[in-house]
Ligand SMILES: *[C@@H]1O[C@H](CO)[C@@H](O)[C@H](O)[C@H]1NC(C)=O
Ligand SMILES: *[C@@H]1O[C@H](CO)[C@@H](O)[C@H](O)[C@H]1NC(C)=O
Ligand SMILES: *[C@@H]1O[C@H](CO)[C@@H](O)[C@H](O)[C@H]1NC(C)=O
Ligand SMILES: *[C@@H]1O[C@H](CO)[C@@H](O)[C@H](O)[C@H]1NC(C)=O
């Protein structure tokens with residue numbers, strides 16, 4: 055990630071204005087460079103919206119997670135960090151270590167600009183652990199001040215001492231850069247992936263574009279140092295613009311276990327994920343890695359565009375996965391940016407968090423992934439309250455009391471007698487809204503106040519005393535059998551704050567469920583200014599950043615509600631106060 059350059063700016067602006075969707079224009083502000091603000095470090099950190107158990111440093115700006123890995127018993131997370139201020143700029147690779155993905159200790163930055171091949175920036179990249187336990191980082195270096203061309207190159211870095219499980223010091227050898235761009239794509243050439251092996255050679259891919267075609271260039275190397283461009287890309291997609299932070303990995307079709315990136319054959323499928331700079335969301339397809347042709351082919355029926363599947367239908371970007379051999383799982387990290395104004399970033403002295411790491415595996419249908427918070431998060435669960443068999447009629451709200459609801463983990467199962475009362479799906483929506491924002495638009499139009507048949511029902515998180523503010527996470531079920539638009543999940547920031555200056559999207563996603571068992575589950579991780587929600591065991595995930603003015607700390611409340619004519623029963627609800635881990 056990190057296309058903060060004037061070349062892209064022109065293109066993005068052009069496309070955004072011609073696009074029918076207003077919300078895509080939000081992208082543009084983020085591309086501006088605020089030179090005079092990027093070195094201003096706050097003397098005081100505003101705590102009101104700081105998270106309790108999400109990953110963040112003590113202060114300043116963060117963005118993409120980089121090179122996550124497990125090495126000699128230790129989890130490593132690097133991330134894009136401005137050591138001097140709370141807006142983007144002066145980017146280094148900050149580095150933290152953990153034994154459980156939850157408690158984090160900061161180390162010195164691992165990679166900082168210093169050499170001709172990265173003097174103007176050390177941008178995102180990935181780690182590969184080579185045989186004999188030798189980790190190598192590939193990252194993007196910026197070699198000239200923007201907007202000079204020829205500035206995005208790929209470099210490598212190696213640990214000074216591989217016997218140190220903390221990998222404290224990193225060396226950038228002098229034979230860098232190992233890959234140079236051509237003049238034409240010099241400003242759009244970044245984010246190298248973890249490598250895999252094919253026919254005895256290493257391969258990896260780098261994100262780019264040619265005009266509006268997103269391109270994932272493929273490179274090959276016998277020794278991890280001498281890389282040559284393969285004559286065709288791993289994958290490309292029309293009309294989506296720049297591929298940032300590509301990720302390419304195998305998933306098992308027989309179990310929930312993760313697989314090392316070097317597994318390229320067997321009972322597997324492959325996932326190809328990109329972060330689209332133009333829309334600022336993370337999209338994936340499931341498909342096949344054709345090792346004869348050395349290309350990735352999405353499965354029949356996959357939507358390979360920004361109307362396709364997302365890891366998260368909310369605020370989640372520049373994600374990166376890694377294989378964790380100690381637990382035999384694949385884990386995804388993703389960044390949730392702050393969604394307020396530049397002035398507020400500077401004032402509060404910090405910006406950006408990493409979402410709770412999520413285990414990822416293939417849904418038994420083979421048609422989507424499932425994402426679920428890593429099990430270690432449960433070690434932070436403290437005081438617990440439960441509800442069971444509570445019936446909710448239309449208009450009912452049941453308060454969940456006795457825990458710290460502004461910093462909580464809530465897991466609930468809803469049941470209902472039948473689908474008979476489900477409201478009609480309005481086919482006009484399909485004409486009115488483009489597929490990529492259909493769910494979000496329906497959530498926005500209907501909210502929780504438009505009463506329905508089966509739903510809206512769900513949680514009202516971060517609610518103020520008199521409901522002036524609330525962040526609802528809820529479902530509506532439509533009477534549209536035989537489509538995947540039957541169950542809608544919403545996480546609506548619109549009523550979340552009285553501060554109307556804030557970005558308050560009504561995020562939404564459909565949940566691919568037939569509801570044959572008249573049941574749906576929801577888990578929400580609430581943490582002051584973030585609500586991360588997982589429907590139906592991780593089929594649909596939505597993260598919202600919210601900035602309540604009243605519903606802060608002990609002034610926040612949590613309710614379960616129903617606003618549909620059908621009775622909805624809380625079959626079981628468990629909610630926990632969440633403790634503070636050691637956080638940098
Ligand atoms: C900001 O800090 C960077 C890194 O130390 C430095 O190179 C740059 O000149 C500073 N910019 C301003 C405007 O002070
Ligand atoms: C860069 O762009 C040119 C022309 O658009 C293309 O032919 C070339 O393969 C691209 N990729 C790299 C890595 O140079
Ligand atoms: C790098 O690899 C290419 C292709 O395998 C080979 O032609 C070239 O001689 C190698 N260069 C070095 C410096 O080893
Ligand atoms: C339920 O709908 C009524 C009528 O529109 C509305 O007044 C009420 O606020 C809604 N409840 C919630 C939680 O939005």
Ligand SMILES: *[C@H]1O[C@@H](CO)[C@H](O)[C@@H](O)[C@@H]1NC(C)=O
Nearest residue numbers: 080081334371391392393557
């Ligand atoms: C996060 O901030 C909001 C509000 O400014 C923007 O609309 C998003 O595009 C942005 N997301 C990313 C990934 O940068």
